[in-house]
Amino acid sequence: MINKTNKAQMKIQQMAFMIIAVVIFFALVALFMISFKLSSLKKDADLLNEKNALLLVTKLAESPEFSCGEAFGGKRISCIDFDKVLILKNKISLYSNFWGVSNIEIRKVNNNTSEIECTAQNYPDCDYLRVLSQNVVGSDYSTFVSVCRKESNNGQVYDQCSLARFILSYEKNE
Amino acid sequence: MNKKNKAQQEMVGFALIIIIVAVIILVFLTISLRKTSQEVESYEVESFLQALSQHTTDCSVTSELDYLDIKDLIEECTNNQICMDTRPTCEVLNSTLKSLINNSWQVGEDRPNKGYIFNSTYEGQEVFSLNQGNTTLRNNKGASQNFESLDIYFKVYF
Numbered sequence: 268m269i270n271k272t273n274k275a276q277m278k279i280q281q282m283a284f285m286i287i288a289v290v291i292f293f294a295l296v297a298l299f300m301i302s303f304k305l306s307s308l309k310k311d312a313d314l315l316n317e318k319n320a321l322l323l324v325t326k327l328a329e330s331p332e333f334s335c336g337e338a339f340g341g342k343r344i345s346c347i348d349f350d351k352v353l354i355l356k357n358k359i360s361l362y363s364n365f366w367g368v369s370n371i372e373i374r375k376v377n378n379n380t381s382e383i384e385c386t387a388q389n390y391p392d393c394d395y396l397r398v399l400s401q402n403v404v405g406s407d408y409s410t411f412v413s414v415c416r417k418e419s420n421n422g423q424v425y426d427q428c429s430l431a432r433f434i435l436s437y438e439k440n441e
Numbered sequence: 442m443n444k445k446n447k448a449q450q451e452m453v454g455f456a457l458i459i460i461i462v463a464v465i466i467l468v469f470l471t472i473s474l475r476k477t478s479q480e481v482e483s484y485e486v487e488s489f490l491q492a493l494s495q496h497t498t499d500c501s502v503t504s505e506l507d508y509l510d511i512k513d514l515i516e517e518c519t520n521n522q523i524c525m526d527t528r529p530t531c532e533v534l535n536s537t538l539k540s541l542i543n544n545s546w547q548v549g550e551d552r553p554n555k556g557y558i559f560n561s562t563y564e565g566q567e568v569f570s571l572n573q574g575n576t577t578l579r580n581n582k583g584a585s586q587n588f589e590s591l592d593i594y595f596k597v598y599f
Binding site for chain 2: 317318321322325344377410412413420425428429430432
């Protein structure tokens with residue numbers, strides 16, 4: 268009788284250990300899966316944030332205040348009319364809260380080490396144009412654009428487009 | 442003997458369960474990893490290609506002020522045309538693209554971007570390609586642009 272009870276107890280113990288081992292095994296697998304999923308979620312969130320920021324930059328670059336429209340022959344994508352933006356800069360106080368951004372800057376892609384800000388006087392021999400500057404520290408986002416202007420040579424007008432970065436910054440809401 | 446058989450059966454059953462669970466986990470992992478490695482499209486690279494194709498060069502082949510943009514210059518390079526100032530179009534294309542790409546995507550061992558590949562094909566034939574730095578890395582972002590017969594492709598490794 269005692270022998271049989273002992274045997275049964277041993278069996279129950281074996282079963283209990285087995286169940287505990289299986290539970291621990293599945294818990295470890297679940298933990299691994301959750302951590303894997305969470306890491307990919309964070310990546311997705313970062314990607315989505317980047318996408319949103321870039322969409323905002325693109326939306327702004329394509330807005331009527333900046334875009335080339337059809338002034339340079341046909342509809343151009345990611346094209347900024349530099350002549351238009353220079354005029355806009357003079358009236359920028361009217362737009363200070365219009366786009367919900369703190370700073371807007373257009374920086375030409377060139378190998379110049381100089382940092383000459385564009386004005387009506389030195390234009391187009393300059394490196395960057397700060398369209399809106401509210402001196403607010405925030406996150407910077409940029410996209411590549413084509414900055415176009417009308418040039419003239421001996422009375423003949425032609426289009427001149429250059430590669431540039433359209434940079435904007437805004438206060439990030441966490 | 443009977444007891445031994447029963448114990449063996451239990452062991453085989455347990456081993457089978459573990460193998461099945463391991464296979465399920467492996468299948469799940471391979472599907473998840475494949476999904477992440479396919480995500481190489483980049484909005485930044487796409488905008489770069491759009492803007493790059495519109496950049497006006499200092500080469501004209503017809504009249505003095507009819508300067509070609511990068512997109513047209515690639516097409517002229519396919520036909521081995523010469524600029525008005527006697528430079529070959531392919532030479533202008535090479536120097537202009539090198540300068541623009543290197544100033545936009547600075548690559549190097551101590552920089553975030555380790556390398557890049559630029560490739561252009563006209564009617565399926567490769568016209569021009571450029572690469573710099575380490576282009577064997579697994580992490581990369583790229584985009585392509587299609588203009589009727591012309592395709593341009595750019596990939597950055599980081």
